[in-house]
Amino acid sequence: MLLTGDEEEARDMVQDALTATFGRLRNGFEVEQAEAYVRRAIANRFLDRARRGQRWRRIAPLVVDRERVDSGSTLTGERLDMAHRLQRLTPRERACVVLRYDEDRTVEQVAAELGISAGAVKRYLSDALGKLRGMLEREQERGQRDERGRP
Structure with missing residues (x-):
């Protein structure tokens, strides 16, 4: 969900990865190996979709945001805010941040x-954290201006 920013797309990506992993019989495939394979398949599918999306945006004359429907999810406002911030990062930066900090992987594992x-x-983590820090600072400044009643 943090990679895609869209719950439905996240489900599709997980389903695709599971199908790729277990769609063919694999001899000697252990659970730990399967989990690692599925996680890698999810990350690869996310990056592939992001690349295709970038290509499409270059040639599409008009881009329309999909209508968002409340899923009834119990995500907190802070988590939704962070998901929105992550969407403003490049796909590689987002993948690195999610794998490193949300899934608690080491740099080498990522x-x-x-x-x-x-x-x-x-480098991707450094760039992404710098961008996120800047976003947070701008949001805080905006909040302080709003509290003072100034535009």
């Missing part, structure tokens, strides 16, 4: 899962 170097993961 690098292995995304198929990039540990240095690249560190």
Whole structure:
């Protein structure tokens, strides 16, 4: 959900990854291996969809946001705010942040899962955290101005 920002799309991605993992009989496939394979498949599908989306936005004459419907989810406002902030990051940055901090992976594990170097993961994390920090600072400034009643 944190990768996609859309609960329905997240479900589709997990379903696709599960189908890819268990759609074919694999001999000697243990649960730990299956979980790692599914997680990597989810990350790869997210990045593939993001690439396709970028290509489409370049050629699409008009982009329309999908209508959001309340799913009745019990996510808190803070979690929804963070999900919104994550959507403003690049796909690689978002994947690195979610894998590193939400799934509590090491830099090396994130690098292995995304198929990039540990240095690249560190760079994506640094860039993403800088962007998130800037977003939070701007939101705080906006909130302080609103409290004072100034535009």
